[in-house]
Amino acid sequence: MIYDHIVIRYGEISTKGRNRKGFIDKLKRNIKRALRNFERVHVEADRDRMYVLLNGEDHKAVASILKGIFGIQNFSPAMKAERDIEAVKDAALLYVSDLNGIATFKINTRRSDKDYPYSTDEMNHILGGHILQNMDGIKVDVKNPDLTLRVEIRKEAIFLSGEIIPGAGGLPIGNSGKAMLMLSGGIDSPVAGYLSMKRGLDLECVHFHSPPFTSERSKQKVLDLCSKLAEVSGRITLHIVPFTEIQKLIQKQIPENYTMTSTRRLMLRVADRIRENQNALAIVTGESLGQVASQTLESMYAINEATNTPVLRPLITMDKLDIMKIAEDIDTLEISNRPYEDCCTVFTPANPKTKPKREKVNYYESFVNFDELVEEAVYGIETVTIYPGQTEIDQEDSLDLF
Ligand code: ATP
Ligand code: MG
Numbered sequence: 106m107i108y109d110h111i112v113i114r115y116g117e118i119s120t121k122g123r124n125r126k127g128f129i130d131k132l133k134r135n136i137k138r139a140l141r142n143f144e145r146v147h148v149e150a151d152r153d154r155m156y157v158l159l160n161g162e163d164h165k166a167v168a169s170i171l172k173g174i175f176g177i178q179n180f181s182p183a184m185k186a187e188r189d190i191e192a193v194k195d196a197a198l199l200y201v202s203d204l205n206g207i208a209t210f211k212i213n214t215r216r217s218d219k220d221y222p223y224s225t226d227e228m229n230h231i232l233g234g235h236i237l238q239n240m241d242g243i244k245v246d247v248k249n250p251d252l253t254l255r256v257e258i259r260k261e262a263i264f265l266s267g268e269i270i271p272g273a274g275g276l277p278i279g280n281s282g283k284a285m286l287m288l289s290g291g292i293d294s295p296v297a298g299y300l301s302m303k304r305g306l307d308l309e310c311v312h313f314h315s316p317p318f319t320s321e322r323s324k325q326k327v328l329d330l331c332s333k334l335a336e337v338s339g340r341i342t343l344h345i346v347p348f349t350e351i352q353k354l355i356q357k358q359i360p361e362n363y364t365m366t367s368t369r370r371l372m373l374r375v376a377d378r379i380r381e382n383q384n385a386l387a388i389v390t391g392e393s394l395g396q397v398a399s400q401t402l403e404s405m406y407a408i409n410e411a412t413n414t415p416v417l418r419p420l421i422t423m424d425k426l427d428i429m430k431i432a433e434d435i436d437t438l439e440i441s442n443r444p445y446e447d448c449c450t451v452f453t454p455a456n457p458k459t460k461p462k463r464e465k466v467n468y469y470e471s472f473v474n475f476d477e478l479v480e481e482a483v484y485g486i487e488t489v490t491i492y493p494g495q496t497e498i499d500q501e502d503s504l505d506l507f
Contacts, residue, residue, distance in 0.1 A: 293391030
């Protein structure tokens with residue numbers, strides 16, 4: 106164990122002077138949450154950097170978690186050495202020999218303490234020479250080294266850092282406010298959720314469930330997907346909406362080729378009511394232009410009438426293969442690919458309108474009063490909090506909000 110802290114460099118924040126404090130506070134909170142199982146870890150923040158003090162915790166385990174946290178540009182495991190030259194020589198050697206696959210290096214010394222007895226050039230030579238003498242198969246390359254070992258001489262100690270590990274980029278979750286993700290069991294919506302979290306959104310999920318037409322198995326998929334998303338955010342709140350009665354009424358009252366349009370409109374209405382109760386400001390969906398009948402521009406125009414809340418569609422311009430690639434990277438593809446009945450597929454008509462008209466859907470819906478059923482659906486939601494790795498609903502966790 107040679108590292109005693111990890112230096113974290115922020116991402117896009119540098120362009121946003123005024124929001125800096127909010128950004129740093131959110132990032133610090135998220136890092137502390139993600140590292141809560143490392144009891145000895147301590148996190149400190151300043152304007153330009155964050156420091157994770159390891160206090161003996163394993164830097165590799167901590168680093169693997171840091172890699173997934175949005176708002177981090179990159180980070181470097183670092184070590185602190187005494188100012189004594191022999192101590193720095195040992196530290197530098199230890200640092201380089203601990204890294205695998207380093208064939209070339211250079212030392213880059215900086216002095217904020219100008220009283221230190223060696224100049225930066227002298228330090229570069231002393232430390233470089235010491236490493237060359239004590240390690241086989243390694244050379245100095247000042248132009249394009251595998252490792253630039255930064256040695257920072259300060260009054261209190263000397264700090265060594267080198268390896269720069271890329272972070273996940275994006276903005277810290279919560280920095281952009283809260284939105285409701287409409288989460289089905291399909292491939293797209295979890296990816297839409299991941300990308301919006303990357304942009305700093307705090308998400309709660311809404312899932313429409315239509316028992317007995319959709320089974321426990323399809324609900325389980327959604328729980329598993331939430332559990333995956335929770336790995337990114339620390340935890341996920343999921344609202345499961347009983348949607349059967351609404352779907353039955355649609356089936357009964359709306360002409361078949363418009364049932365899908367109406368179903369979507371009602372989903373959006375219910376999701377929007379839950380959003381209001383949860384103080385969120387947007388709804389996120391996994392829609393991608395032209396992918397299916399409900400995702401033509403005409404359909405979106407007819408469906409979106411149900412609300413004037415912003416509906417964010419992170420995947421709107423993406424091809425299915427690119428979406429699948431992300432789903433694979435974030436480990437949701439395998440879950441989404443499991444067979445299941447979605448409440449929409451069960452009721453999908455043979456020929457859904459690909460170009461529904463607003464006037465028509467309004468006309469058909471004008472004969473039906475959905476208000477009460479919408480309220481009942483909102484009232485009947487089951488709300489659970491899912492943590493990373495959790496695959497079952499903990500009954501104590503399941504609570505009625507209204
Ligand atoms: P996905 O892969 O996300 O299911 P999809 O390509 O199957 O998307 P649709 O079935 O038309 O497309 O759904 C479009 C969007 O509507 C979904 O991405 C999701 O945001 C929302 N949605 C669909 N079904 C449900 C559901 N049962 N519960 C919650 N949201 C849903
Ligand atoms: Mg779907």
